């Protein structure tokens with residue numbers, strides 16, 4: 001069998017846009033499974049890595065979620081003050097350091113242990129972004145600040161504390177419709193007895 005690397009060669013890359021994130025267009029020589037060479041054009045959005053976290057309080061049996069405005073969701077005509085797990089870009093930090101920082105900035109919770117679960121590509125057809133998933137147990141006394149996001153970045157983040165069962169129902173009701181959030185809530189439901 002042909003090695004995957006020799007089946008694909010990047011012929012050219014052109015930057016289409018270089019704003020907040022770079023978007024580029026590639027030409028590839030690609031050898032398909034039958035051995036025929038195809039020239040493919042692919043556009044890629046170069047997003048940097050990110051991390052997200054399930055914050056679960058076993059005593060109160062609740063999760064800490066955040067609500068903020070998401071323009072892309074608004075443009076699709078969906079309710080745009082989206083409920084999500086805390087998340088953020090790594091900004092060159094190690095994933096665990098980054099998620100500790102984001103949890104504090106967004107929710108005011110200082111994490112004790114943060115457990116790495118898995119990493120995922122959320123949209124591998126076009127976006128380089130890989131998201132590192134974490135879970136942490138929290139308690140009321142771990143909330144040492146208000147959260148709400150960084151003023152200098154104009155973040156306007158509402159902190160929500162929602163019983164895990166209610167959050168699960170909100171997925172079914174279409175009130176929670178962010179992929180990373182659904183994945184972590186389902187992980188919590190599957191592992192409730194082991195994490196509590």
Ligand SMILES: Nc1nc2c(ncn2[C@@H]2O[C@H](COP(=O)(O)OP(=O)(O)O[C@H]3O[C@H](CO)[C@@H](O)[C@H](O)[C@@H]3O)[C@@H](O)[C@H]2O)c(=O)[nH]1
Pocket residue numbers: 020049050051052087088089102129131153154155178180
């Ligand atoms: N100026 C400018 N600022 C931006 C732009 N896009 C985002 N920002 C700012 O960049 C910061 C990003 O905040 P983070 O907490 O680091 O990231 P996030 O937006 O929560 O991202 C997480 O969720 C996204 C949606 O699920 C994910 O796409 C992302 O990878 C990550 O998981 C915010 O202050 C936001 O306002 C932009 O185009 N221009």
Ligand SMILES: [Mg+2]
Pocket residue numbers: 086087088089102106
């Ligand atoms: Mg964020």
